[in-house]
Amino acid sequence: xxxxxxxxxxxxxxxxxxxxxxxxxxxxxxxxxxxxxxxxxxxxxxxxxxxxxxxxxxxxxxxxxxxxxxxxxxxxxxxxxxxxxxxxxxxxxxxxxxxxxxxxxxxxxxxxxxxxxxxxxxxxxxxxxxxxxxxxxxxxxxxxxxxxxxxxxxxxxxxxxxxxxxxxxxxxxxxxxxxxxxxxxxxxxxxxxxxxxxxxxxxxxxxxxxxxxxxxxxxxxxxxxxxxxxxxxxxxxxxxxxxxxxxxxxxxxxxxxxxxxxxxxxxxxxxxxxxxxxxxxxxxxxxxxxxxxxxxxxxxxxxxxxxxxxxxxxxxxxxxxxxxxxxxxxxxxxxxxxxxxxxxxxxxxxxxxxxxxxxxxxxxxxxxxxxxxxxxxxxxxxxxxxxxxxxxx
Numbered sequence: 001x002x003x004x005x006x007x008x009x010x011x012x013x014x015x016x017x018x019x020x021x022x023x024x025x026x027x028x029x030x031x032x033x034x035x036x037x038x039x040x041x042x043x044x045x046x047x048x049x050x051x052x053x054x055x056x057x058x059x060x061x062x063x064x065x066x067x068x069x070x071x072x073x074x075x076x077x078x079x080x081x082x083x084x085x086x087x088x089x090x091x092x093x094x095x096x097x098x099x100x101x102x103x104x105x106x107x108x109x110x111x112x113x114x115x116x117x118x119x120x121x122x123x124x125x126x127x128x129x130x131x132x133x134x135x136x137x138x139x140x141x142x143x144x145x146x147x148x149x150x151x152x153x154x155x156x157x158x159x160x161x162x163x164x165x166x167x168x169x170x171x172x173x174x175x176x177x178x179x180x181x182x183x184x185x186x187x188x189x190x191x192x193x194x195x196x197x198x199x200x201x202x203x204x205x206x207x208x209x210x211x212x213x214x215x216x217x218x219x220x221x222x223x224x225x226x227x228x229x230x231x232x233x234x235x236x237x238x239x240x241x242x243x244x245x246x247x248x249x250x251x252x253x254x255x256x257x258x259x260x261x262x263x264x265x266x267x268x269x270x271x272x273x274x275x276x277x278x279x280x281x282x283x284x285x286x287x288x289x290x291x292x293x294x295x296x297x298x299x300x301x302x303x304x305x306x307x308x309x310x311x312x313x314x315x316x317x318x319x320x321x322x323x324x325x326x327x328x329x330x331x332x333x334x335x336x337x338x339x340x341x342x343x344x345x346x347x348x349x350x351x352x353x354x355x356x357x358x359x360x361x362x363x364x365x366x367x368x369x370x371x372x373x374x375x376x377x378x379x380x381x382x383x384x385x386x387x388x389x390x391x392x393x
Contacts, residue, residue: 012063015047016071024078028353031081031360034193036153040082045116053090058106059113065230065300069237069292076241077248080360081194083241085120085151087234091227092119092159096173098224099213108173112157120155120176122146122200125169125218125391130202132162132170138209140170142202152176153183153196160202169218172207180205191356191363218391222314223307225389226299229314229321232393233295236324239332239361240288246357247281250339253347254278268342277342284331291324315386318393322373329370332361368392 010018023040030037044050052068054060068090076083093112096105111117123146130144142162152158158181161171174181180203187198219225257268268274298320302309336358340347347354376387387393 012049012052012061012067012071013074015049016074019043019047019049020075020078023075023082027079028356030079031193031353031356034188036196037082037194038154040079041085041118041154044082044086045118048116049086050089050116050118051113053093054109054113058109060109065233065303066293066296069233069296072234073237073241073244076238077245079194080238080242080364081192083238084192084195084364085118087238088121088151089119091231091234092121092157094230095123095159095171095227096213098227099171099216099218101215104210104213104215108157115156117156118151118154119157119159120149120152122149122152122158122160122202123171124148125161128163130160130162132164132207134164140164140172140207140209140212142172142205142207144202146200146202148197149183149200150192150195150197152200153185158200160200160205160207162202171213171218172211173213174205174207174211178205189363191359191361219389221307221309222311222389223302223305223309225314226302226309226317228389228391228393229299229317232321232325233292233299235364235367236288236292236295236321236328238364239328240285240292242357242361243281243285243288243328243332243335246336246339246354247285249354249357250281250343250347251278253343257344274342277338281335281338284327284334288324288327288331291320291327295320295324312386314389315380318387318389319377319380322376322387322393326370326373326377329361329365329373333358333365336361 022043049071051060052063052071054062056062072083072087075086096108112119127147130142130146133141133143135141142160144162155176158174158176159171160174161169164170182201182203183196184199184201187196216224219227254268254274259265259268259271263271265271298317302313302317305313339354376393379385
């Protein structure tokens with residue numbers, strides 16, 4: 001039985017859990033090593049989960065957003081780097097669906113579903129170092145560098161971008177092996193160490209016009225501008241998953257520990273101070289789960305409206321996701337920092353590498369400042385104004 005056949009009779013959530021169980025065995029050590037988790041990425045390929053977001057008419061599973069986000073969350077409980085690149089794969093599929101038309105993306109989706117292809121990200125609209133120069137009626141040259149290219153290494157297809165002479169952002173879809181594309185392998189940050197979020201270089205890379213997403217293009221309609229909201233909700237479920245993973249490790253540890261010497265009980269699980277901490281963790285997690293679920297339902301409703309989605313409906317999704325993002329950010333940072341308070345000094349051993357939970361969310365929560373999510377929600381509360389669409393809101 002090959003790996004793909006192993007998963008034939010399982011639900012996406014069961015498959016995600018099976019993958020998570022395997023990833024958990026090596027997550028702590030791989031985090032120390034950094035680099036590219038090729039073996040684990042191949043397991044994701046073989047699982048069939050890369051086809052979740054592809055519509056059924058193109059050979060995918062056409063899953064709803066709740067299912068997709070839950071699989072991200074399950075993987076994030078044990079390995080947020082893999083959850084990140086896996087989640088971004090589905091983000092890039094959605095980007096293409098939102099920024100182009102079926103006659104263009106159909107062939108990419110069919111190829112992806114048939115071959116279990118992994119999409120990688122070299123988009124980063126804030127990095128303007130890659131230029132897009134038109135060299136003929138139908139051809140462009142992309143040249144320059146892009147930073148924060150999560151999931152680019154070991155990918156099969158890239159979403160790339162460059163700015164033309166008029167300052168317009170052009171987004172293209174190309175094979176990762178296209179001549180002139182290279183990766184510097186320079187990602188060495190304290191967290192998300194196996195996301196390959198370093199620099200990509202485009203050396204006079206030829207891109208045909210039919211590889212550019214021009215109709216309707218980036219963020220050109222309320223519907224197409226759901227893209228950044230899908231991204232933000234990926235982060236919500238990553239943060240929630242990491243917090244749940246840290247919570248579970250702390251819970252299992254405390255249940256086997258003796259209480260502190262001054263305690264009036266023998267077991268740590270019966271210590272009232274320890275119980276108070278776990279109550280705080282639990283209440284915060286429950287709050288994020290409820291907000292995340294509300295955000296998913298709001299997004300799914302908007303997604304089903306399709307191109308007729310209006311600005312008001314899009315704004316409702318934006319506020320729901322921003323609210324969940326604030327809560328998920330605060331909760332994940334709080335829990336991953338404070339698990340040591342309940343587990344004690346032995347939990348700080350480098351062998352366990354339990355600080356990876358905090359390092360990962362601390363790194364990823366800096367993707368875009370949470371202060372601006374507070375500003376967006378606060379402005380909406382006081383004035384009724386919803387956030388203007390951008391690649392981050």
